[in-house]
Amino acid sequence: MATDNVGLSLKLFVVLTRALQSIKKRIEEDIKKQGINLTEFAVLELLFHKGDQPIQKIGSKVLLSSSSISYVVDRLVQKEMIRRRPCPDDRRITFATLTEKGHTFMADYFPKHEQAIHSILSGLDDKEKAQVIEQIKTLGFHAEGTSADK
Amino acid sequence: MATDNVGLSLKLFVVLTRALQSIKKRIEEDIKKQGINLTEFAVLELLFHKGDQPIQKIGSKVLLSSSSISYVVDRLVQKEMIRRRPCPDDRRITFATLTEKGHTFMADYFPKHEQAIHSILSGLDDKEKAQVIEQIKTLGFHAEGTSADK
DNA sequence: TTCCTTTATCTCGAATTCGAGATAATTATA
DNA sequence: TATAATTATCTCGAATTCGAGATAAAGGAA
Numbered sequence: 001m002a003t004d005n006v007g008l009s010l011k012l013f014v015v016l017t018r019a020l021q022s023i024k025k026r027i028e029e030d031i032k033k034q035g036i037n038l039t040e041f042a043v044l045e046l047l048f049h050k051g052d053q054p055i056q057k058i059g060s061k062v063l064l065s066s067s068s069i070s071y072v073v074d075r076l077v078q079k080e081m082i083r084r085r086p087c088p089d090d091r092r093i094t095f096a097t098l099t100e101k102g103h104t105f106m107a108d109y110f111p112k113h114e115q116a117i118h119s120i121l122s123g124l125d126d127k128e129k130a131q132v133i134e135q136i137k138t139l140g141f142h143a144e145g146t147s148a149d150k
Numbered sequence: 151m152a153t154d155n156v157g158l159s160l161k162l163f164v165v166l167t168r169a170l171q172s173i174k175k176r177i178e179e180d181i182k183k184q185g186i187n188l189t190e191f192a193v194l195e196l197l198f199h200k201g202d203q204p205i206q207k208i209g210s211k212v213l214l215s216s217s218s219i220s221y222v223v224d225r226l227v228q229k230e231m232i233r234r235r236p237c238p239d240d241r242r243i244t245f246a247t248l249t250e251k252g253h254t255f256m257a258d259y260f261p262k263h264e265q266a267i268h269s270i271l272s273g274l275d276d277k278e279k280a281q282v283i284e285q286i287k288t289l290g291f292h293a294e295g296t297s298a299d300k
Numbered sequence: 301t302t303c304c305t306t307t308a309t310c311t312c313g314a315a316t317t318c319g320a321g322a323t324a325a326t327t328a329t330a
Numbered sequence: 331t332a333t334a335a336t337t338a339t340c341t342c343g344a345a346t347t348c349g350a351g352a353t354a355a356a357g358g359a360a
Contacts, residue, residue, distance in 0.1 A: 009268040019290030092308045092355045118159040123292025140169030142273025242325045242338045
């Protein structure tokens with residue numbers, strides 16, 4: 001068959017892993033200067049762009065387990081970037097809400113962050129990026145579907 | 151300019167992160183059944199294909215810090231997959247060496263692992279994979295180069 | 301209403317990785 | 331050769347994430 005190069009798949013996996021490690025490292029370097037990490041930033045970004053969120057929703061959006069979210073939210077509360085707001089309708093739910101400080105920070109820093117990523121990823125032009133996005137999405141969806149095959 | 155879509159870069163980063171997370175999760179699931187994790191497997195694979203390695207070399211190959219390598223090697227020694235062998239020429243150096251058990255395991259399991267990855271990544275055909283590999287490499291090299299720009 | 305199931309959040313302990321610094325051995329320099 | 335710099339490995343403590351299980355609140359069924 002034409003599609004049977006097993007070694008090529010392994011290579012793709014290795015290349016992806018290494019590239020993303022380099023990319024993440026650069027992005028994290030940039031963000032760490034602000035005293036927060038990538039996960040915390042992802043949570044702030046979600047709240048900044050989508051408004052207040054139940055804690056459990058945050059977890060599913062940024063792909064973290066419930067226990068990890070509790071921890072991340074704690075840290076952001078300590079840093080006074082967000083606060084916990086009980087839901088009046090359902091007492092099981094707690095919303096995470098940006099504080100004034102958190103909002104100000106994001107309004108100032110998000111554009112810089114986006115620009116930094118843009119600079120780090122400038123190895124490809126827009127057309128190539130769009131292409132890679134499609135291909136990687138395909139790969140991701142397929143991998144997601146490839147669950148425990150009995 | 152044509153290449154100025156900042157949001158596209160952010161999207162590429164998010165897509166890459168999520169896809170790789172899915173892919174890694176699947177691969178790890180497969181390996182965990184063997185009682186080892188991805189990092190440990192990477193070390194075993196290096197020794198299996200490249201022969202005995204000084205511990206510090208392993209770190210640079212699998213992209214782990216020196217302290218992490220010590221830990222991973224410890225675990226593999228505990229599992230009797232490898233052993234530490236002092237270098238006679240340079241007493242600072244310790245080689246990691248596959249044990250009989252480790253070698254047998256890899257001879258049996260590596261092809262299965264490779265096949266599993268192949269299956270997980272079968273969302274793209276060979277030609278597309280080769281293309282993605284090149285583009286991701288470009289991205290990675292560029293990101294690597296984009297160090298602390300003063 | 302009472303009981304069972306589901307949902308949301310949190311606590312706890314384990315796993316994994318890192319960075320800083322310690323130790324020991326080697327190499328280069330004065 | 332004595333001293334300084336480099337290299338290899340390890341120890342320690344911190345950071346981050348997870349899974350299992352606890353708790354509390356809602357919702358649904360009998």
